[in-house]
Amino acid sequence: MYVLFEGIDTCGKSTQIRLIAAEHPEAIITREPGGTRFGEKAREILLEAKLQSKRAELLLFLADRAEHYEEIVRPNRDKLLISDRGFLSGIGYALANGGVSLEELIALNHFALQGDWPDHIIFFETDEATLRRRLGEKSADGIEERGIDYLLTVQEKMKEALPKLAIPTLILDARESVETIHQKIVTYLGI
Numbered sequence: 001m002y003v004l005f006e007g008i009d010t011c012g013k014s015t016q017i018r019l020i021a022a023e024h025p026e027a028i029i030t031r032e033p034g035g036t037r038f039g040e041k042a043r044e045i046l047l048e049a050k051l052q053s054k055r056a057e058l059l060l061f062l063a064d065r066a067e068h069y070e071e072i073v074r075p076n077r078d079k080l081l082i083s084d085r086g087f088l089s090g091i092g093y094a095l096a097n098g099g100v101s102l103e104e105l106i107a108l109n110h111f112a113l114q115g116d117w118p119d120h121i122i123f124f125e126t127d128e129a130t131l132r133r134r135l136g137e138k139s140a141d142g143i144e145e146r147g148i149d150y151l152l153t154v155q156e157k158m159k160e161a162l163p164k165l166a167i168p169t170l171i172l173d174a175r176e177s178v179e180t181i182h183q184k185i186v187t188y189l190g191i
C-alpha cells in the first residue's frame with residue numbers, strides 16, 4: 001500500500017509519519033525529494049531554490065521522483081510504504097510557480113511514476129495563523145522563504161488538483177491535536 005502524506009510546510013506530515021513508524025517497524029518510510037542517493041543530492045540543490053529556471057527545477061523534482069519510484073516504490077509496492085510528500089507536492093508547487101498547466105503536470109507525473117499512482121493520499125490542510133506560528137518556530141529553507149502567501153497558494157492548488165486525480169484521499173484539519181489526527185489516519189488506513 002503506497003501512501004502519500006501531503007500538505008504544505010509545517011502542516012504536520014513528519015510528526016504523523018514518525019508516530020506510524022514507531023507503531024509499524026515493518027513500514028518503509030521514505031520522502032521526496034530524497035529517499036535515494038541521487039535524491040539526497042537533488043534535494044540539496046532543490047532546497048537551496050537557486051535554479052533560475054522554474055522548468056529546470058520542475059524537471060529535477062521529476063527526475064528525483066522517477067528514480068525514487070524505481071528504487072523505492074516499485075520493489076516495496078506490497079508493503080506499508082509511506083512517503084513524506086510525492087507527486088501532489090509536485091503539482092501544487094509547480095502550479096504556484098506558474099508556466100505549466102495541471103494537465104501537463106498530470107502527464108509529466110504519470111510518466112515519472114510509470115502510471116502507478118499512490119493508493120491513498122493523506123492531505124493536511126492548515127490555515128494562515130497556524131502556518132505563520134509554526135514557520136516562525138523553525139529556520140526557513142529556500143522554498144519556505146518564498147513566503148506565507150506562496151505556501152497558501154500551493155495549498156489551494158493542491159486542493160484544486162485532488163478531485164481531478166481520483167485517488168482516495170483523507171483530508172485532515174492540521175489544527176487538530178497530534179493524537180486526534182493520528183487516530184483518524186490509523187482508522188482510515190486500517191493499520
Ligand SMILES: Nc1ncnc2c1ncn2[C@@H]1O[C@H](COP(=O)(O)OP(=O)(O)O)[C@@H](O)[C@H]1O
Nearest residue numbers: 008009010011012013014015134174176177178
Ligand atoms: N497537530 C499538531 N498540533 C500542534 N503542533 C503540531 C501538530 N503537528 C505538528 N506540530 C508541530 O508543528 C511543527 C511542524 O510539524 P512537522 O510534522 O515537522 O510538519 P511538516 O513535516 O508537514 O513540515 C513541528 O514543530 C511540530 O511539532
Ligand SMILES: Cc1cn([C@H]2C[C@H](O)[C@@H](COP(=O)(O)OP(=O)(O)O)O2)c(=O)[nH]c1=O
Nearest residue numbers: 008009010032033061085086089090093143
Ligand atoms: C516533492 C516536491 C517538493 N517540493 C518542495 C516542498 C518543500 O518546500 C520542499 C521539500 O522540503 P521538505 O523539508 O521535505 O518539506 P517540509 O518542510 O514540509 O518538511 O520541496 C516542490 O516544490 N516540488 C515537489 O515536487
